Amino acid sequence: MTVHPTDRLPPKAPQVRFSVEPADVPPEKAARRMHLTLAQFEAVKDRLFLRGFPRPDIDTGMYDLEAIDAWRRRRHAALYDLTRELKPEQAPETRSLGDRLREAKEHRRHG
Numbered sequence: 001m002t003v004h005p006t007d008r009l010p011p012k013a014p015q016v017r018f019s020v021e022p023a024d025v026p027p028e029k030a031a032r033r034m035h036l037t038l039a040q041f042e043a044v045k046d047r048l049f050l051r052g053f054p055r056p057d058i059d060t061g062m063y064d065l066e067a068i069d070a071w072r073r074r075r076h077a078a079l080y081d082l083t084r085e086l087k088p089e090q091a092p093e094t095r096s097l098g099d100r101l102r103e104a105k106e107h108r109r110h111g
Helices: 027-033 038-050 065-074 097-110
Strands: none
Touching (some): 027 038
16 A cells, blocks of 8 residues: 555644634733833843842743733732732832842842
8 A cells, every 4th residue: 555645744724723812922022011112121121020020931931921910910909909918929029129239239149
């Protein structure tokens, strides 16, 4: 029995495709979610991280859109009736920006 080359091809994808909303997005789209250009986002992302902005996935470099939205809402918790207790890492920052920057520099210096 002879096998024709087209018999080994995978089946064609169906014509009707389902739309899949991305959950993890590249930095360009994370920036857009914050209404920033990529250059603006890159310029302020370290300060955002100090304020608890979600970091990208360590393997893919992608940002979680739901985490970004949750972070944005936590900034104004009273407006969104977010009365549940926040985890310590989600709690609003009480240190000054200067203290946080010094701590970040110290952390980078000593790992």
